[in-house]
Amino acid sequence: SQTIHQWPATLVQPVGSPLSLECTVEGTSNPNLYWYRQAAGRGLQLLFYSVGIGQISSEVPQNLSASRPQDRQFILSSKKLLLSDSGFYLCAWSVPGAGGPAYNEQFFGPGTRLTVL
Amino acid sequence: AQKVTQAQTEISVVEKEDVTLDCVYETRDTTYYLFWYKQPPSGELVFLIRRNSFDEQNEISGRYSWNFQKSTSSFNFTITASQVVDSAVYFCALSPRSNDYKLSFGAGTTVTVRA
Numbered sequence: 001s002q003t004i005h006q007w008p009a010t011l012v013q014p015v016g017s018p019l020s021l022e023c024t025v026e027g028t029s030n031p032n033l034y035w036y037r038q039a040a041g042r043g044l045q046l047l048f049y050s051v052g053i054g055q056i057s058s059e060v061p062q063n064l065s066a067s068r069p070q071d072r073q074f075i076l077s078s079k080k081l082l083l084s085d086s087g088f089y090l091c092a093w094s095v096p097g098a099g100g101p102a103y104n105e106q107f108f109g110p111g112t113r114l115t116v117l
Numbered sequence: 118a119q120k121v122t123q124a125q126t127e128i129s130v131v132e133k134e135d136v137t138l139d140c141v142y143e144t145r146d147t148t149y150y151l152f153w154y155k156q157p158p159s160g161e162l163v164f165l166i167r168r169n170s171f172d173e174q175n176e177i178s179g180r181y182s183w184n185f186q187k188s189t190s191s192f193n194f195t196i197t198a199s200q201v202v203d204s205a206v207y208f209c210a211l212s213p214r215s216n217d218y219k220l221s222f223g224a225g226t227t228v229t230v231r232a
Contacts, residue, residue, distance in 0.1 A: 032218065043121075043208060043222035044162075051218075059219065088160060103150055103169075103212070106220060108162040 002027035006091050006109040013116055019064075019078040021112050023091030026072065031093040033074040034106060035066055038088040050074060051096065086116045119144045121211050123223035130199050131231050138194040138226045140209030146170075148214035151185065151192045156206040156225070168192060199230045 003026045013019060025031050032051055036044040046059045048066035056066050063082060067075045074091055092106040120143040130136050142151065153165040166176065168185050176183045180197045196203050209223040 034218075034220075041224075043123075043224040044220075045222075046219055049218045057218065090160075090162065092162075103167070105152060105164040105167055106162075107164065108154075111160040113160075 002093075002107065004091060004093055004107060004109040006089075006112050008112060009110065010113045011115070013081050013114065015083055015116055016080050019076070019081050019085070019114070021076040021089055021091075021114075023074040023076075023109055024072055025074075025093045028072070028093070028095065030071060030096055032096050032104075033068060034092040034094070035074065035076050036090045036092065038090060038111075040087070044090065048076070081116045083116050086114055088113050119146075119149075119211050119213055119219070119221040121209050121221050121223035123207075123209055123226050125226045126224070127227045127229070129229045129231065132200060133198050134230075136196050136199050136203075136228060136230075138196075138207050138209075138228070140192045140194065140223060142190050142192065142209070142211045144211060144213050146213035146215050150212045150214075152210040152212065152220070153183065153192075153194050154208045154210060154222075156208065158205070162208070165194075196228070199228075201230050201232055204228060204230045 005024050034049045035047040038044050048058055050056050050068045053068055064078050089112045091109040094104040094106045122141045149170045151168040154162045156162050173185050182195045184193045206225045206227050208225045210220050212220045
């Protein structure tokens with residue numbers, strides 16, 4: 001069966017510090033990968049998605065970046081955190097192929113709660 | 118552009134009551150997919166259902182049922198005989214065929230079921 005891991009689970013960082021959040025998926029190959037941010041009391045905002053190693057698409061311009069160094073690894077980074085970066089970060093994956101990415105449901109990880117002070 | 122509106126921010130019910138969550142969407146695409154996800158207090162979103170824009174059949178799964186009406190661009194979700202374990206945030210989401218990778222979420226409805 002497939003599983004998705006995220007770490008750390010919680011993180012408190014000072015403004016201006018760097019960030020690295022990691023997401024890994026097990027039990028599937030060549031998944032589509034996604035990073036979302038959920039601000040308090042709000043829905044999810046898609047930040048990045050990736051359809052393959054080294055392929056990253058950004059949905060929202062910001063001081064965050066993403067990388068996919070391996071097939072099932074997705075990393076969210078920042079060189080300098082802002083207060084507005086606080087939130088709940090969720091990684092998700094979906095099956096590529098038949099039905100298309102619009103059709104296939106996404107499976108979410110447990111999330112990382114980031115507080116920037 | 119796509120938009121999903123969940124007008125109800127919070128709903129509180131007593132156990133065994135029915136609760137209906139509203140979802141209204143906007144899209145110019147003729148082919149699209151609608152989803153409902155549940156986010157329990159643990160934070161991880163759980164997929165509940167997907168609906169194809171060409172399939173307006175209502176669906177029932179246990180105590181959950183969904184009513185898709187294309188004429189009113191609505192995809193409502195009903196929990197029958199609610200239980201405390203149904204307490205969660207529920208998100209409606211839209212994925213248009215023309216923008217394969219973007220799943221647009223509503224703001225979510227927090228459901229609290231009291232014993």
